[in-house]
Amino acid sequence: MDNKKQPTEKELKDLVKKVDKLVSKRPATGEKSTDPQSEALMRAQLKQMMESMALMEKSGMVKSTGKKDVGDHKFWNTQPVPSFNDEINESGPIEADIPFDQIRKEPLPLPKDFEWCEINMEDDKEVKELYELLTMNYVEDDEAQFRFDYSAEFLKWALLPPNWRKSWLVGVRVASNKKLVAFISGIPVAMRTYEKVHNLTEINFLCVHKKLRSKRLAPVLIKEITRRSHVEGIFQAAYTAGVVIPKPISTCRYYHRSLNPKKLVECNFSRIPPRSTLSRMIKAYKVPEKTSIAGLREMRLEDVPQVRVLLNKYLSRFDFAPVFETDEDVKHWILPHEKVVWSYVVEQDNKVTDFFSFYSLPSSVIGNPKHSTLNAAYMFYYGLEIPQALDHDQTEKFIEKRLNELVNDALVLAKKAGFDVVNTLDLMDNAKFVDEQKFGNGDGYLNYYLYNWKCPDVARNKVGLVML
Numbered sequence: 001m002d003n004k005k006q007p008t009e010k011e012l013k014d015l016v017k018k019v020d021k022l023v024s025k026r027p028a029t030g031e032k033s034t035d036p037q038s039e040a041l042m043r044a045q046l047k048q049m050m051e052s053m054a055l056m057e058k059s060g061m062v063k064s065t066g067k068k069d070v071g072d073h074k075f076w077n078t079q080p081v082p083s084f085n086d087e088i089n090e091s092g093p094i095e096a097d098i099p100f101d102q103i104r105k106e107p108l109p110l111p112k113d114f115e116w117c118e119i120n121m122e123d124d125k126e127v128k129e130l131y132e133l134l135t136m137n138y139v140e141d142d143e144a145q146f147r148f149d150y151s152a153e154f155l156k157w158a159l160l161p162p163n164w165r166k167s168w169l170v171g172v173r174v175a176s177n178k179k180l181v182a183f184i185s186g187i188p189v190a191m192r193t194y195e196k197v198h199n200l201t202e203i204n205f206l207c208v209h210k211k212l213r214s215k216r217l218a219p220v221l222i223k224e225i226t227r228r229s230h231v232e233g234i235f236q237a238a239y240t241a242g243v244v245i246p247k248p249i250s251t252c253r254y255y256h257r258s259l260n261p262k263k264l265v266e267c268n269f270s271r272i273p274p275r276s277t278l279s280r281m282i283k284a285y286k287v288p289e290k291t292s293i294a295g296l297r298e299m300r301l302e303d304v305p306q307v308r309v310l311l312n313k314y315l316s317r318f319d320f321a322p323v324f325e326t327d328e329d330v331k332h333w334i335l336p337h338e339k340v341v342w343s344y345v346v347e348q349d350n351k352v353t354d355f356f357s358f359y360s361l362p363s364s365v366i367g368n369p370k371h372s373t374l375n376a377a378y379m380f381y382y383g384l385e386i387p388q389a390l391d392h393d394q395t396e397k398f399i400e401k402r403l404n405e406l407v408n409d410a411l412v413l414a415k416k417a418g419f420d421v422v423n424t425l426d427l428m429d430n431a432k433f434v435d436e437q438k439f440g441n442g443d444g445y446l447n448y449y450l451y452n453w454k455c456p457d458v459a460r461n462k463v464g465l466v467m468l
């Protein structure tokens with residue numbers, strides 16, 4: 001085949017970006033294209049381009065996500081995960097549990113000069129070391145303009161949930177000076193995948209210091225946390241990543257709701273759309289001074305049991321969702337935690353009918369003369385009581401209306417709390433509120449993965465797991 005005749009990956013990506021911006025990106029003023037016919041045409045073109053790009057990726061002709069050929073995954077091809085072209089119609093483990101006596105008990109060998117450690121998240125000095133590694137080396141956007149800046153308090157919250165395991169907070173240090181240069185974490189989670197509820201390890205915060213990249217250290221960290229998970233009798237894991245590796249069970253898209261357009265423009269996070277002005281954007285994104293739902297208040301300890309029932313019932317709508325098995329889980333994850341998670345309930349006649357929550361995850365703004373931090377809130381879990389008598393369509397309409405009321409108030413509260421932007425993914429029922437609440441789609445996608453578990457793909461609006 002003559003590769004030269006095919007558009008290069010960059011050309012394709014640029015085209016996709018261009019069309020995508022044209023057809024999908026809601027202009028910051030909330031204006032929509034006035035020409036639905038050309039919009040439909042462009043959408044069709046975009047779809048076609050994406051399909052040909054996927055085909056070319058499959059055939060190995062172009063590289064995916066600018067990184068590597070699909071199929072050329074030296075590490076992932078050795079792991080119990082499905083391949084890209086596997087059509088999966090049933091659920092189950094890919095390989096059997098390993099008997100305890102056959103599990104390796106010693107850590108895997110590391111390249112010389114490095115040693116394993118466990119990070120003690122109850123020791124502020126070690127928390128600070130982890131914070132510093134991540135704040136300088138963790139996830140950045142493609143243009144290296146922003147980098148996640150999880151706070152130390154956030155990391156403690158994320159890594160010390162009920163039943164946390166010290167052996168799953170794995171670091172790598174330089175042997176000579178003990179500097180922390182890599183990390184990976186696991187926490188225990190009960191997840192339902194379709195009908196099956198299982199105990200998994202939720203993997204997060206995989207990070208290798210920038211100076212040690214591309215030396216195949218990440219696979220060693222992944223294999224070591226896998227071994228440590230096996231030692232604890234857990235043979236499946238859930239994780240999310242921006243990169244595409246074999247094989248996502250779902251891919252969700254990021255959406256952003258501007259609360260501080262001026263700062264977002266100054267940080268290069270948003271652009272002033274053609275034919276608009278900053279003052280028009282400011283007006284379009286203004287939120288009310290006060291919330292409007294009667295009975296809305298901050299969540300308190302005594303709400304935990306009711307919130308747990310609401311949440312688990314609501315999550316039963318989805319095909320891939322956590323199960324909050326105990327009140328302790330809800331107390332840890334949902335109860336407000338200063339500067340980390342904000343949660344509100346609606347109480348009517350002594351009964352909690354709804355709740356919603358969001359968490360704080362700022363990003364460092366890299367190399368900007370005016371701003372160093374973007375204060376972002378991320379939509380977290382929510383739940384609402386759905387009247388029983390409704391049929392399917394009425395239920396969906398009910399959720400859409402109520403969710404818009406709740407998120408409208410969440411925006412007011414996020415603005416009051418000083419956030420510049422509220423981010424969300426189009427999982428759960430979020431697609432029902434993004435347009436009305438003036439969220440615009442971003443460039444970012446998040447892929448959901450399961451380790452050693454095959455199951456049919458999960459639609460975005462059937463994903464009920466929010467990962468930090």
Ligand SMILES: CCCCCCCCCCCCCC(=O)SCCNC(=O)CCNC(=O)[C@H](O)C(C)(C)COP(=O)(O)OP(=O)(O)OC[C@H]1O[C@@H](n2cnc3c(N)ncnc32)[C@H](O)[C@@H]1OP(=O)(O)O
Pocket residue numbers: 072073074075076077137138139140201203204205206207208209212213214215216217218219222225226229230234235236237239240241242243245451452
């Ligand atoms: C039963 C229990 C099982 C538990 C384990 C379940 C699996 C958990 C899986 C982990 C879930 C993590 C969830 C999160 O935390 S997602 C967040 C990941 N972190 C970042 O993006 C922070 C900034 N980046 C870095 O620190 C490094 O670039 C990392 C550490 C990501 C890779 O380091 P480096 O750039 O120096 O690369 P290498 O030469 O060492 O290694 C290259 C190999 O690593 C594969 N790679 C690269 N990035 C990822 C990624 N995000 N998930 C899975 N695999 C990844 C890559 O495809 C290649 O393999 P293959 O393509 O050749 O095969």
